[in-house]
Amino acid sequence: MTFNRHAANRRELLLASGTLFAWAYLPKVARAEGRDPRLLVIVLRGALDGLAAVAPVGDPDWLALRGDKALTLDGKPPALPLDSFFALNPAMPNLHRLYKSGAATIVHATATPYRERSHFDGQDVLESGLAKPGAADTGWLNRALASLQPGDRAGGSRDAFAIGPIAPLVVRGPAPVLSWTPRRLPPTGDDTVMRLMELYHHTDPVLARVLEERMGLATIARAGGMDGEQPQAAGAGQVRAYFAESAGTAAKFLARADGPRIGALAFDGWDTHAAEGAMSGRLAILIGALDGAIAAIETEMRDAWRETVVAIVTEFGRTARINGTDGTDHGTATVALMAGGALKGGRVVADWPGLKLAKLHDGRDLKPTTDLRAVLKGLLKDHLRVDAGVLATKVFPDSAAVKPMAGLLQQA
Amino acid sequence: MALDPKAQAALALYRFGLGPRAGSIAGIASDPRGALLAELDGAGAGRIGNADLLTSGTAARVAFAFQQAQREARQAERAAQQAAAPSGGASPPQMNDQSAPPPPAPVRNPGPGMPQQIYLAEAKARIQAALDAEIGFLERLVWFWSNHFCVSADKGNVRQICGAYEREVIRAHVLGRFSDMLLAAESHPAMLIYLDNARSIGPDSIAGLRQKRGLNENLAREILELHTLGVRTVYTQEDVTRFANVITGWTFVPFRQDPVRGGEFEFNPRMHQPGAQTVIGRSYPDAGMQQGRDVLAALARHPATAKHVAAKLARHFVADEPPPALVERLAKRFLATQGDLKEVTKALVAAPEAWEAPRAKLKRPGEWVIGMLRAAGITPPDIGPVMQAHNLLGEPLWRPSAPKGFADESAPWLDGLAQRLDIANQFARRVGAEADPREVFEQALAPLASSETRQAVLRAESRPQALALMFMAPEFQRR
Numbered sequence: 001m002t003f004n005r006h007a008a009n010r011r012e013l014l015l016a017s018g019t020l021f022a023w024a025y026l027p028k029v030a031r032a033e034g035r036d037p038r039l040l041v042i043v044l045r046g047a048l049d050g051l052a053a054v055a056p057v058g059d060p061d062w063l064a065l066r067g068d069k070a071l072t073l074d075g076k077p078p079a080l081p082l083d084s085f086f087a088l089n090p091a092m093p094n095l096h097r098l099y100k101s102g103a104a105t106i107v108h109a110t111a112t113p114y115r116e117r118s119h120f121d122g123q124d125v126l127e128s129g130l131a132k133p134g135a136a137d138t139g140w141l142n143r144a145l146a147s148l149q150p151g152d153r154a155g156g157s158r159d160a161f162a163i164g165p166i167a168p169l170v171v172r173g174p175a176p177v178l179s180w181t182p183r184r185l186p187p188t189g190d191d192t193v194m195r196l197m198e199l200y201h202h203t204d205p206v207l208a209r210v211l212e213e214r215m216g217l218a219t220i221a222r223a224g225g226m227d228g229e230q231p232q233a234a235g236a237g238q239v240r241a242y243f244a245e246s247a248g249t250a251a252k253f254l255a256r257a258d259g260p261r262i263g264a265l266a267f268d269g270w271d272t273h274a275a276e277g278a279m280s281g282r283l284a285i286l287i288g289a290l291d292g293a294i295a296a297i298e299t300e301m302r303d304a305w306r307e308t309v310v311a312i313v314t315e316f317g318r319t320a321r322i323n324g325t326d327g328t329d330h331g332t333a334t335v336a337l338m339a340g341g342a343l344k345g346g347r348v349v350a351d352w353p354g355l356k357l358a359k360l361h362d363g364r365d366l367k368p369t370t371d372l373r374a375v376l377k378g379l380l381k382d383h384l385r386v387d388a389g390v391l392a393t394k395v396f397p398d399s400a401a402v403k404p405m406a407g408l409l410q411q412a
Numbered sequence: 413m414a415l416d417p418k419a420q421a422a423l424a425l426y427r428f429g430l431g432p433r434a435g436s437i438a439g440i441a442s443d444p445r446g447a448l449l450a451e452l453d454g455a456g457a458g459r460i461g462n463a464d465l466l467t468s469g470t471a472a473r474v475a476f477a478f479q480q481a482q483r484e485a486r487q488a489e490r491a492a493q494q495a496a497a498p499s500g501g502a503s504p505p506q507m508n509d510q511s512a513p514p515p516p517a518p519v520r521n522p523g524p525g526m527p528q529q530i531y532l533a534e535a536k537a538r539i540q541a542a543l544d545a546e547i548g549f550l551e552r553l554v555w556f557w558s559n560h561f562c563v564s565a566d567k568g569n570v571r572q573i574c575g576a577y578e579r580e581v582i583r584a585h586v587l588g589r590f591s592d593m594l595l596a597a598e599s600h601p602a603m604l605i606y607l608d609n610a611r612s613i614g615p616d617s618i619a620g621l622r623q624k625r626g627l628n629e630n631l632a633r634e635i636l637e638l639h640t641l642g643v644r645t646v647y648t649q650e651d652v653t654r655f656a657n658v659i660t661g662w663t664f665v666p667f668r669q670d671p672v673r674g675g676e677f678e679f680n681p682r683m684h685q686p687g688a689q690t691v692i693g694r695s696y697p698d699a700g701m702q703q704g705r706d707v708l709a710a711l712a713r714h715p716a717t718a719k720h721v722a723a724k725l726a727r728h729f730v731a732d733e734p735p736p737a738l739v740e741r742l743a744k745r746f747l748a749t750q751g752d753l754k755e756v757t758k759a760l761v762a763a764p765e766a767w768e769a770p771r772a773k774l775k776r777p778g779e780w781v782i783g784m785l786r787a788a789g790i791t792p793p794d795i796g797p798v799m800q801a802h803n804l805l806g807e808p809l810w811r812p813s814a815p816k817g818f819a820d821e822s823a824p825w826l827d828g829l830a831q832r833l834d835i836a837n838q839f840a841r842r843v844g845a846e847a848d849p850r851e852v853f854e855q856a857l858a859p860l861a862s863s864e865t866r867q868a869v870l871r872a873e874s875r876p877q878a879l880a881l882m883f884m885a886p887e888f889q890r891r
Contacts, residue, residue, distance in 0.1 A: 045873060045874040046873030046874060119872065119873050119874060120848070120850065120874075120875055120878070123875075189877075191877075192833075192837060192877050192880055193833070195868055195872070195877070196833065196881060196884050198868075199864055199865060199868045199881065199885065200886070202864045203865065203885075203886050204886035204890075206826070207826075207886055211829050214827070214829055214830035268873065268876070269873070270873065271872075271873030
């Protein structure tokens with residue numbers, strides 16, 4: 001009898017649980033201009049509901065679409081106005097403040113080239129920079145670094161890095177990276193627990209009862225089901241603390257004179273199929289934690305904040321309408337959030353597609369009108385001085401038709 | 413309820429093995445029963461071919477020498493301290509400055525001691541054998557019998573020899589005769605230390621007449637209660653005491669007395685209670701060590717032992733409340749073959765009940781942890797986290813809290829469900845970028861998975877979440 005030889009292709013388990021990946025050089029061209037740019041990419045896994053983060057309150061079809069789940073300027077709590085058309089989720093006062101001071105930019109109705117609705121494939125496309133899902137073992141950020149001419153190596157570790165139990169795909173690849181282990185592992189997310197409880201309720205009542213008892217989860221389990229209750233806020237403090245510590249630690253490293261310059265983080269938990277709670281529930285907690293992470297980065301960056309861009313991206317958006325369980329299902333276009341002193345900010349960049357049925361992608365999702373790669377190429381080109389040809393072929397292969405978005409940076 | 417071939421193959425891997433690796437379900441789908449039996453026939457079946465591992469005698473002596481050197485170093489240090497600080501003498505010159513803190517004590521951090529190093533090397537070899545096994549049926553049998561004849565690394569000097577014990581006693585006889593495994597276990601220094609027989613002295617023996625110490629019934633009782641007949645069967649307290657007398661003198665060679673054979677089994681006639689002993693209705697003349705061999709041989713043949721062993725095997729592999737007909741058949745096979753464990757094992761595989769019972773048993777922690785590694789195709793370069801997972805889930809390797817061993821029933825393990833979630837989550841986050849959950853699911857669980865579980869895995873918000881949900885799914889945890 002023959003078997004696939006397990007030992008031959010068995011992957012080594014990385015037991016360094018947390019990792020900070022650091023690129024060991026400075027971008028040479030930017031250095032020649034007297035700049036010392038920092039770039040931090042935050043990947044939100046699970047698909048952020050862009051309409052719940054940044055609401056088109058000026059769209060006449062908005063209220064009809066989301067009903068009492070729609071963020072509005074006179075809601076409870078009221079959404080934070082960005083311009084005459086868009087307003088920010090009230091859980092993001094820090095991003096709002098930065099936006100008002102010109103240090104934050106929002107791109108709406110944006111998406112990667114991926115048009116299906118699988119998280120795994122969507123995350124692969126987002127992080128690999130490839131046009132289609134498939135075998136990807138390197139990320140666009142790492143390939144961008146690999147293309148940069150290494151400049152000084154003062155201090156030994158002026159690098160790119162990632163914080164998280166595993167390095168996100170976006171920073172994996174040929175460019176040398178350093179790693180760092182955070183103190184705490186992320187908590188087992190409420191979302192994972194709720195999904196497991198739901199599975200047990202349908203398939204194994206004994207395990208369901210035991211897990212409920214052991215975790216004191218009766219309330220959360222109900223909220224994850226069909227009765228529309230809000231989930232308990234239990235764990236909100238833990239989530240906030242984890243986000244702030246991860247992001248703040250990243251910033252501390254980025255800020256150091258001899259520290260890394262480019263890095264990535266990933267935060268999970270955005271897959272809000274049921275009881276989404278954009279204003280006061282689960283999504284509000286996550287969005288608030290993300291806002292706290294941005295504030296932590298600003299604080300820890302100190303003077304380096306003025307040379308910083310934080311880019312926050314997610315694999316795709318969610319359905320425009322609320323589903324039958326007070327959540328949203330997998331969709332298409334969403335938002336990209338950027339913050340940092342290097343930005344020419346204070347604006348929402350959007351070729352708004354509208355929310356009428358005929359305007360929705362497949363009759364259900366916000367239609368993508370801006371290719372997310374254009375945004376990322378614009379940042380890499382103007383902030384780090386990655387060559388446009390390299391961007392079109394190596395960093396985002398087959399993307400020559402997608403022009404880098406101009407004017408994102410103060411430094412053109 | 414006939415399962416399709418892939419589900420039948422997956423059942424074989426879950427119920428009798430250590431869970432699927434990539435390709436293993438397809439590899440045995442044409443004949444799952446035949447594949448289980450084929451694993452029993454493999455060359456060197458059940459053995460660990462690792463030349464670096466020490467025999468229990470060598471391990472015991474190496475550890476003894478290490479401990480001896482440590483004792484001498486401590487004594488030398490104390491002597492040096494006393495010499496440096498003569499009582500009533502003047503302070504050393506460097507202590508005159510009162511503001512300076514005293515110099516720090518020399519830091520001695522030699523890392524894990526020799527017993528722990530040997531223990532970890534054995535653990536690593538055992539984990540590797542579990543990952544390398546094609547099905548893992550033999551490993552499961554080794555784990556079962558090792559737990560039946562358990563010793564604990566937490567007792568005395570068992571730590572350095574518990575791994576060798578498993579290889580020399582359990583692996584050597586896992587498909588041999590029960591009577592041989594029984595004799596090997598009860599005469600192994602690990603067992604003699606663990607259950608206190610090494611120091612048990614016949615009251616009327618030469619040593620007993622000279623010293624105050626005497627009989628210890630611990631091993632005799634557990635042989636009758638746990639290893640052979642079973643609790644509340646055919647023996648009395650008198651049988652326990654007389655049997656304890658029989659095995660007085662079963663001990664090991666003192667290290668100081670014999671540097672070459674120190675730590676190895678010996679029968680010491682000076683500690684042996686003289687005279688005939690009656691155990692369970694039969695008199696055994698005093699023939700030195702042979703007296704104990706004869707009692708063990710009789711115990712191994714006893715119908716109560718056959719029933720005890722048969723019920724335990726069926727409970728471990730098939731159901732917490734095993735079908736009585738299955739237990740009956742295994743016990744009969746045991747008696748008919750003079751305790752041939754290979755034949756009993758084949759009878760288990762052949763039994764329809766063993767395949768028809770619902771998959772209700774919760775995997776033991778070790779099976780579950782190894783099952784995750786096998787499913788994900790991961791070999792940990794460092795066994796630390798694997799050992800830690802065993803500890804957190806209440807099944808620390810070779811460290812049962814009592815001679816009864818770890819429970820075979822599901823109920824006690826339910827308590828660890830929340831810890832399993834934490835471990836699954838951490839493990840999934842560590843390997844989530846490497847392992848494609850869709851592939852892992854198809855290779856390791858799909859034929860047994862409900863549509864709900866399939867959906868939960870495939871619709872997870874990230875790869876790590878998908879893997880964590882798969883490892884926590886009832887179909888992955890139960891067998």
